[in-house]
Amino acid sequence: MEYFRKKSVKELVEQSTPLRRSMRTLDLTLLGIGAIIGTGIFVLTGKGALTAGPALSVSFVLAAVCCGFAGLCYAEFASMAPVSGSAYTYSYIAFGELVAFVIGWDLILEYALQAATVSAGWSGYFTKLLQGFGIDLPVQLTAAYGTTPGVTTYFNLPGFVVVLLITWLLSVGINQTRRANDIMVGVKLAVIVLFIVCVVWYVKPSNWQPFSPYGWYSFKQNSTVPMGIIPAASIVFFSFIGFDAVSSSAEETIEPRKTLPRGILLSLAVSTVLYIVMTLIMTGVVKYPEFSAFIDAPVAGVIVKTGMNWLALIVDFGALIGMTTVMLVQLYGQSRICYSMSRDGLFPKFFGEIHPKYRTPVKGTWFFGILTAIAGGFININVLFELVNIGTLSAFIIVAAGIIWMRHKHPEMQRGFKTPGVPFTPLIAIVFCGVLIAGLNWQTWVRFAVWFVLGLAVYFLYGARHSTMNKPSESAITAH
Template sequence: MDLLRKKSVEQLASESTPLKRTMKTFDLTMLGIGAIIGTGIFVLTGKGALTAGPALSVSFLLAAICCGFAGLCYAEFASMAPVSGSAYSYSYLAFGELIAFVIGWDLILEYALQAATVSAGWSGYFNKMLAEFGLHLPVELTAAYGTTPGVTTYFNLPGFVIVLLVTWVLSVGINQTKRVNDVMVLIKLAIIVLFIACTIWYVNPANWKPFSPYGIYTFQPGSTQPMGIVPAASIVFFSFIGFDAVSSSAEETVNPNKTLPRGILYSLAVSTVLYIVMTLIMTGIVKYDQFAQFVEAPVAGVILATGMNWLAFVVNLGALVGMTTVMLVQLYGQSRICYAMSRDGLFPKFFGEVHPKYHTPFKGTWFFGILTALAGGLININTLFELVNIGTLSAFIIVSAGILWMRKTQPDAHRGFRAPGVPSTPICSIIFCLILIAGLNWETWLRFAVWFAIGLAVYFLYSMKRSKLNPNNASESGTQQVES
């Protein structure tokens, strides 16, 4: 029983794919920005400001540095093995099947929970926009059960519907997906630039004092949640999740050796600058401790403080568009990882079947799309977003460690892009990830351990026997050689 059987670079590179190669650098950059800019600005800045004060901009920078180091590692792996599967495929290459399965299992949870969480935020902004036109959905259908204290709700209908619409776009073809995403990202960026241009004149530098009221890391009396720059970075790290989904598009990318690294790094750079500028402006207009009044819609609260009510509608539109692109990229990444795991025999063939007309993993896309829509509609998952963070940080650690291992064991393997500063770069990535994990609470660790245990059970009871690298399945998978 070889739990660490590996794929070679040659095996990964030679795998044929029925997916269509149409994505270019611009599309990948838009895909990354679409995933990154959304919930972070329109939702998490409120909780982040209460946790770190004006130093929230430093928290965003800390999270961005962590993602930047990890992004360089992802870029190198993407240029070595331009295949679907992201961290799952890279782990298969570096550490073997068991680690790869665990990371794939981890990423499935990450992408589904983030898309479901974002659908809840999307629903809140959608209901506010309807109210501006005098329209109101039955309150029972505006949120999952027990989401709003003192209000009886049963089902998040808007969140459910938007996830299904996004799933439909993803299922009918990559050309349609990239066009929809490109247009929505450009609209979102235009609205953010408009917000910055209109509100920067209302900044009062006195609101930035004290700049870091809670320091780097501290506990307030009577609170179970840590406060300060590092805990806030652990929260807003959620904002940057998604750039790793860019590497899932490898088999639908033109010249992936060059375009994948560029798309990953360009999207990170643009998003980081916008996040820092936005948080400085927002905490400069509204004192950090006042964000408690509008923690669910912080950007709207800042606009009300300026008196420019006309801008509120535009920003609400930007929030809807921004969060839609986040869901689109997350569900896209999830479907491609399931496709890769199915192709390797670790998941049922159902998830790897490609539609002959649309050239997408049609059934798998709809399967997880419906599950995610139901999760967002029925479950109060706002308390679980930190579980997404710990899952992603774990994947970053594995990918970064993989670069160290591959540089040592396969130094001469072809690399279209080489991460600079190795071994310092992956080591820094691992250290920053561990720092952010330390900022999460113990409930998050417990939930992650439960999901991890379920994944191990699935692997040993199903996936290990059906793996294409299992010698007993050699007749099905051809004469694949297992790297020892």
């Protein structure tokens, strides 16, 4: 049995199921912004500021550059293979079935854990918003067991419910999903701009000194936790995860060879500018060590420092909207990855069945939506966001390497967008991803290895046997 058998772009396009095409460049850009801007601003800036100080803005630039180079590679693949599946499909074309399955398995973990992790942050902001109206939820139902030291909690009810609501929205059609996302991203951006305009006047340049208290990489005395710009970049990289999910919408996009690259790169550019501006303002208003007092809600803490309490309610609402769009795009991307893998026979057909009315993979969407809701409701997964990062960085490395391979082996293939500076641009992406992976702790490597081995077991016990590639003469590109 050939484990590195490949599929041609022509074959993938012919096998694709005609989902409902309705998304244009603006929709894809907003989809990307919806996935990127959320947890990064409203949650991770607190931990990031404690790790890098005011130089957190440099950490965001470093993470953005890494994603930018990877985004250029994604853009070329998206224009070359306009079908669902993102890095999974691209790996199938470049490196063959086994690598594709591993990356698909990796992406399922990435999307599920990110959505579940964000649901925990969403629950915290939702609880605070209700308290502003005099409504108190039972504390035992506001977070997973053991999430908050000294507080007895059992179940994250708000997070559980919001994931199920998003799953329902995804299941009833891409038009409804697109409209909801466009509206929520518009509201989120308006709230962020309002925060910037109102708070920038409270910036004290003296709070930016020292600008980089821990340098690029160092350790505090008697501590094994890495500090500095690179470790902070490894943390806030989580903020940029999501733009790759845009490429999963290929079969629901109008003129995907043109619109997908534009949507990917525009969403990255807009999000990076907003992240840099927000972190400079926040560390300029509040001295970086003080973020330890409100690490879970750093934006709210900055507002309290300014005394503009009226703005806190608006920002809480904006945070809820922001994190909702992140979960929406992650669950959307996850369902499309599973749909693609099912269509190729690597997952059971159940995950790839298209609803005749909604033209969406309803069963697969609900299956993983429920699992994600349960994970966010019961499991303390705050410590696992680095596992999301290492999975995503691994996918980026494979996609970047795939561009070099495809340019060498198949230069004749049609490309609506070409990554500039090949092979140097993909190589830079690989190096940056490697640097960020090096900033993660060893426990993350162990967890990732366990998931990797489990994925190999699923492939050899099921995927390899049921692959559609077992049928003769199905691939136009043979293994090289």
